[in-house]
Amino acid sequence: MADPSPRPVAALRAEVLSHAPLNAEYRHLVLRAGAPASGARPGQFFQLLCPAPPGEAPFLRRPMSLYGADPAGDTVEFLYKVTGAGTRGLATLAAGEALDILGPLGHGFSLDPAWRSVVAVGRGAGLATLAPIARAARAAGIGVTAVLSARRPELVVSEDLFRAEGARVITVTDQEGTSGPAHVERLLRGLVAEGAADAFLTCGSARLLRVQQRLGREFGIPGQVALEQQMACGLGMCFCCVRDFNEDGGIVHKRVCWDGPVFDMREAVA
Template sequence: MPDTAAPSMRPVSAEPAGVLSHTALNAEYRHLVLRAGPRATAARPGQFFQLLCPAPPGEAPFLRRPMSLYGADTAAGTVEFLYKVTGAGTRGLATLSPGDELDIMGPLGRGFALDRGWRNIVVVGRGAGLATLAPLARAARAAGIGVTALLSARRPELVVSEALFREEGAEVIAVTDAEGTSGPAHAERLLRGLVAEGRADAFLTCGSARLLRVQQRLAREFGIPGQVAMEQQMACGLGMCFCCVRDFEVEGETVHRRVCWDGPVFDMLEAVA
């Protein structure tokens, strides 16, 4: 199950973080590495930060921008983010250079939780979900859990976390729209194969409602647990503004939960895709 720590027990702070590197991975995604304090670098897979983005020329972002954790290393003192320039906040982020400072608040939310009884998990992501799921590669390896990563994107060059998963010993299956391999029917065939081989003790996913529905169907059919990191517009990130409320189905009833505070990682079978 996802992180069950009481919200009041989750330490969070805002602090300046120094830009160590900032590079373009491809035509869409940029990789930002920051030097940060021990609280930030202890962030767990699935958690996020609220970034106080600098103002790009002629614009003034009003709120912090939520950003999923792409990597955290306590020994190195670093946190990493992977993002795509889509609005004023990320246009401001794109102006940062090594040596600059960025105010970050976090870690926030409930992250993924790995059950030590699992031997093999399946990680399924698409688009921005590939960044959110990336920290699971290292965490699973440290826990002695094997990983098969089904990574979906529009084009092969946009499968941004493929190398990271492979470096941590995961088997990667990349599917893309351009190659005609990313449809739900093909994904279901691949996932059924992994279930038949005993390599799917759990599903962990983010980034695609269509793929989420496939996994929910298989989870119910085979009794497989799962967790999903939900993507949602956020304002405060602290559960106070209620702008990120979504519906969930719990024991046959519809309940309302705040993605930033009660999540962003939830039981996969409770999510309404």
């Protein structure tokens, strides 16, 4: 299951240390924020008060999943794509400027000490959400195989990060015709046969989630999924992010920001 323990939360004024394009779509933002932000766990998120771009006025904070956290360096990192007014404003920030952040929020991934090897399966922005698992798993002595999916090879993010932490990386893309669920299922079945899949950890694709749910039922493999959902408050008060979940044979409603964003893979309705 996802990490159930409560975590300290704070509103902080963070300093931009670096901010640069990672590829044609994604930007990498590194902040000096200190505790408790720098102690965020994989799968948690922050609410960012993005500056207003010219002629626009974003009303709400922007939820952003954690890309990296370093308590020793007092830093947090985010990887994002410019998609609306909030992220257009965020893209204007330069090194030395300040950003108001609230977090860390939600329940993150939980690594069972009994696991020897896990499979992280992500696509698109989900690759950023899964990235912190690489360091956490290595620290726990757990091996990782990362299956990273994107539209084109140059849009695969987090590959270098996973490799630097000793993970085996398999990339699949639409352009190369390797990202379809049938092909990914064959890859995952191979990892199961190798004994390299004590658990599935996933984010970013409903189709690939369904594949992992099916394999989980077939082989008795547990899993966790970080869900992406529109949010407003990020604190569980507004009920903007409610989704359906399977629980004890029935459908229940849960708030992604408060009860998640990481959930038991078996409960998610994909």
